[in-house]
Amino acid sequence: MDSLPNLLWLRSFEAASRLGSFTAAGVELGLTQAAVSGHISALETRLGHALFHRTTRKVDLTESGRAYLPAVRKALQDLAKSTENLFGGKISGAVTLRAPISVATLVIAPALAAFLESQPELNIRLLSAIWADTALETNIDFEIRLGAGQWPGCQAEKLGDDFVVPVCSPFLAKGLKTPADLLKLPRAHILGFDDHWPRFFETLALPVHSPTPSVTVDTSIAALEWVSSGGGAALLLERAARPLAASGRIAIPFKEKIPLGQGHYLIHRQNAPPSRPAVRVTENWLRELFGS
Structure with a gap:
């Protein structure tokens, strides 16, 4: 030594x-x-x-x-x-993370209560953004982004693979017998995502009679509200849709799903300092959350 x-x-x-x-x-x-x-x-x-x-x-x-x-x-x-x-020792402190608004609202926020119950000394600051910036802000410990994993000046770690599933209101779901019946419903397109409807129907060898969506929104949250009010059908992230369907707010009428084609990544600035214990604990929790 x-x-x-x-x-x-x-x-x-x-x-x-x-x-x-x-x-x-x-x-x-x-x-x-x-x-x-x-x-x-x-x-x-x-x-x-x-x-x-x-x-x-x-x-x-x-x-x-x-x-x-x-x-x-x-x-x-x-x-x-x-x-x-x-x-060991007490893991405490504030952790600031940013995520796409839909993921922050529909995936992370619902799971925060259980996490903070196990880590009561933590103070989580969850910020949301509709569109990801290229540069990572200096006042953020880390960020979750959706994409292909390549952002200049950033280190990206893939959290898991994502799928999208068709969703509609429970009332509309009662009238659907096969996935082909989704062609009869108005459909929503979410900006920032590819229009997955043609690919979904192609996977099932179904023709797309009306390629133009009935509604275009800029967040999955808006699509969710439209769907839950009985407006029609949308393709949502499976990890967000499953808990909502279990609560009865929406329905997943069929088991068919398709890969999203993008992934969620844990993002750090290049040459960032070693993470604090509080940050590492939060990151490990998110790895489990997105890996499940």
């Missing part, structure tokens, strides 16, 4: 490499700029290699620094996780 550098030096190195500034690293770590600079100078002396190119406004990693950073970052993350797993 004599070859291991001081842990404080390594923390300063990781923060400065991620933030590109000794001053910013000091603010994050609660240290002065001089202290961070001293830690890194001591680490460079200990290793016998320069880790940063220093300029007036910023610092950039040298080739040696870039090679060393992944191992340092992984070691710090592993140490934090091992400490938490072995010794």
